[in-house]
Amino acid sequence: MTREAGQRGHLDEQAVLLVAGLADLAVSTLGSALGTVRGLLRRSDAADLAAQAEHDLAARGRLVLDRYAVVPPAHLEVLARHALARRSVDGG
Secondary structure, X not given: OOHHHHHHHHHHHHHXXXXXXXXXXXXXXXHHHHHHHHHHHOOOOHHHHHHHHHHHHHHHHHHHHHHXXXXXXXXXXXXXXXXXXXHHHHOO
16 A cells, blocks of 8 residues: 555545544534423523523624624735824824
């Protein structure tokens, strides 16, 4: 077996292990979430909890959009603004 084939086999095995690990994590998380939902449905204040969860999810969504939706200015644009500001302070 060549070195490339050995590395490819190792990468394939690593990918399979990662996918299997993610699947197991998803299944265990889903099982835990279902147990939590069952417990919440038995509570008398389920409507209040649902309203609070909706509020929390909206706040979390707002944070995500604020983090990823705003595109930072281009690096050269920032440098040009600094240069213009320096020129105006220096009077030149």
